[in-house]
Amino acid sequence: MSVFRGNPGTLKTTHAEDSALLPTWFVRFWAAVAILVLLAAPYVLNSFWTGIVNQTFIALIGALALNLLMGTTGQISLGHAGFVGAGAFTAAALITQFDAPFGVNLLAATVVGAILGVLVGLPALRLKGLYLAVSTLAAHFVIVVAMGQYQSSVSYGAGFTMPAPSFLGWELSGERRWFYFLLPVALLTLLVHVNWLRSAFGRAWMAIHHRDVSASALGIDTARFKLLAFSASTAVTAFSGALWGYYTGFVSVEAFDIHLLIQYLAIVIIGGLGSVLGSVLGAAFVMTVPHLIARAAEGVPALKAMGASVFELQIGLFGLIMLLFILLEPRGLAGLWFRVQAYFQLWPFRFRAWER
Amino acid sequence: MSLVVVILIQASFYALLATGYVLIYRSTRVLNLAHGELMVFGAFVFYQALTMFPGSPATAVVAGLLGGALLGALVYFVVMRPLAGYPVAVGVLATIALSILLRSLITAIWSGQTRYPAELLGARAAPWDLPGGIALTPIDAAIVAAAAAALLGLPLMLQRASTGVAMRGVAENAVLAAQRGINIHAINAISWGAAGLMATLAGIFFAVKVRLGPDIWIVGLAGFAPALIGGMDSLRGVALGALIVATAEVLASRYIAPQFALAAPFLVLLVALWIRPWGLYGSREELERV
Numbered sequence: 001m002s003v004f005r006g007n008p009g010t011l012k013t014t015h016a017e018d019s020a021l022l023p024t025w026f027v028r029f030w031a032a033v034a035i036l037v038l039l040a041a042p043y044v045l046n047s048f049w050t051g052i053v054n055q056t057f058i059a060l061i062g063a064l065a066l067n068l069l070m071g072t073t074g075q076i077s078l079g080h081a082g083f084v085g086a087g088a089f090t091a092a093a094l095i096t097q098f099d100a101p102f103g104v105n106l107l108a109a110t111v112v113g114a115i116l117g118v119l120v121g122l123p124a125l126r127l128k129g130l131y132l133a134v135s136t137l138a139a140h141f142v143i144v145v146a147m148g149q150y151q152s153s154v155s156y157g158a159g160f161t162m163p164a165p166s167f168l169g170w171e172l173s174g175e176r177r178w179f180y181f182l183l184p185v186a187l188l189t190l191l192v193h194v195n196w197l198r199s200a201f202g203r204a205w206m207a208i209h210h211r212d213v214s215a216s217a218l219g220i221d222t223a224r225f226k227l228l229a230f231s232a233s234t235a236v237t238a239f240s241g242a243l244w245g246y247y248t249g250f251v252s253v254e255a256f257d258i259h260l261l262i263q264y265l266a267i268v269i270i271g272g273l274g275s276v277l278g279s280v281l282g283a284a285f286v287m288t289v290p291h292l293i294a295r296a297a298e299g300v301p302a303l304k305a306m307g308a309s310v311f312e313l314q315i316g317l318f319g320l321i322m323l324l325f326i327l328l329e330p331r332g333l334a335g336l337w338f339r340v341q342a343y344f345q346l347w348p349f350r351f352r353a354w355e356r
Numbered sequence: 357m358s359l360v361v362v363i364l365i366q367a368s369f370y371a372l373l374a375t376g377y378v379l380i381y382r383s384t385r386v387l388n389l390a391h392g393e394l395m396v397f398g399a400f401v402f403y404q405a406l407t408m409f410p411g412s413p414a415t416a417v418v419a420g421l422l423g424g425a426l427l428g429a430l431v432y433f434v435v436m437r438p439l440a441g442y443p444v445a446v447g448v449l450a451t452i453a454l455s456i457l458l459r460s461l462i463t464a465i466w467s468g469q470t471r472y473p474a475e476l477l478g479a480r481a482a483p484w485d486l487p488g489g490i491a492l493t494p495i496d497a498a499i500v501a502a503a504a505a506a507l508l509g510l511p512l513m514l515q516r517a518s519t520g521v522a523m524r525g526v527a528e529n530a531v532l533a534a535q536r537g538i539n540i541h542a543i544n545a546i547s548w549g550a551a552g553l554m555a556t557l558a559g560i561f562f563a564v565k566v567r568l569g570p571d572i573w574i575v576g577l578a579g580f581a582p583a584l585i586g587g588m589d590s591l592r593g594v595a596l597g598a599l600i601v602a603t604a605e606v607l608a609s610r611y612i613a614p615q616f617a618l619a620a621p622f623l624v625l626l627v628a629l630w631i632r633p634w635g636l637y638g639s640r641e642e643l644e645r646v
Contacts, residue, residue: 076445078452123626127633129444130387134584135629138622145619152615262456269449316460322453326446327438 085256087241113238121230272332373579392576398424398556428552587638
């Protein structure tokens, strides 16, 4: 399960070669180019688009976590927005109560997320499919109400202003500085995620996804690994929530409603469930396309006249795109990419003989 | 005493919503998270008809019910039929996507403005004073009556009417039902249409009693809590589920804090899922301990 599928023409003779993350010089070259392009990006893009890239990084971290749970382990979770909020609120609460520093807050948010994951994951030991989805959705509402309660009791409902954090004496203010902080964080999360998937954890999670009964017959402690999947997922989610709170500089319960959940679902569904590449593509798609639409809508007077409804239309468009992907290409953008890849790799043939 | 009446009205409203969830789940094994939008759509069709024919509320109600039922059937044919046989999670995700699509269409057609259809229906009728100091408005009485009619009539229809028998057959085993010559797609579309109709009924009541706007979908969404507590495939469980949820909600908002009204149904649901995941009267399917 590597990020890049190796060229089928490459002969691998050692185990190390087979498990290499970047298997061929071709892939290494383009990975290096991608990193260089990313490093140069803030100097090419203006502040607005750098901000979009920053938001994509944070969304990517959250989307990877959701994909780990839904795509890899096959445990549907509709409580994701609540967990993002829990992370942001943990950081906000620690700042308000103890004036705790940045690193401590990120760590605390991650720990709170992990604990919440165990609590919400416990029903997953008994519930499947629909019932699990509903119990996580119920958890979402309960978490949101609890956060609203805390917010109105501490800050009289106004929300929390977050100070600009400093990382190793480097104050994170302005989009460009955030970019150079978020890029390594996102890449590191990606690496950790890919390594999880390549290790015993990932294999156990995928086995549970395919059939939990046969997974347990293979000697996998399904209860333990389901809880682990929930806990790992919500920990990373809460971490991204804390980052999000610091990045926007303001935490309020309204930001973590069902629209945020839909946004994350859109990322993993449009990108492709169970695919790391899908999370990356989906996050970029969902964070960028609304702004492109907004730019396009500025030229159309009829849309401009609708004013606030344009926002509603954008959300509706995501609904439509999600629906089309579910109906027509369940593997998402990643699936489209694999199709293009297969087309060129196999040309002039249509499919590998041993795939049918 | 008036508390009991408030709970009864709320429970009746939840029962109307929950029957829609149950009808859809029985036929297609889908938890329809777009139910709130079906409700809003039907209520808006009702409102539209009401502005066009101000003199006759009955026409408006019929138009609304028809609109909701047609949308339900349309959703089945366009979205749910191609997804037959997929894991349940896919169906849930599809209805989530559908819900935001419908919501934005509703906003695009009727704008996000809040309306009060009660004003169009003329001055609100004075409440009847019942013995015991209870005041019952006609709309509340209508909600209770409609819920009672639905809870008695729907099981009767499933028992006696040939369509109802076919619906039970499809719910029991769709493949076998198809083998025996039942047009399962027509039956499923009828189930979805009936669910859209029930949702619209609830939507019209809510619109007349409280308000109408695209944001009331959340009220419709809350209806899945009583459906699950009662058992997703059991019409019998709906009454009890609705009663439990309504009691929890009314008591929480009265004795703890009004903000808890939204969380109470879901807290009860979490407890219920933990103790008895398949609901009070539901059948135990797909639920084994691992």
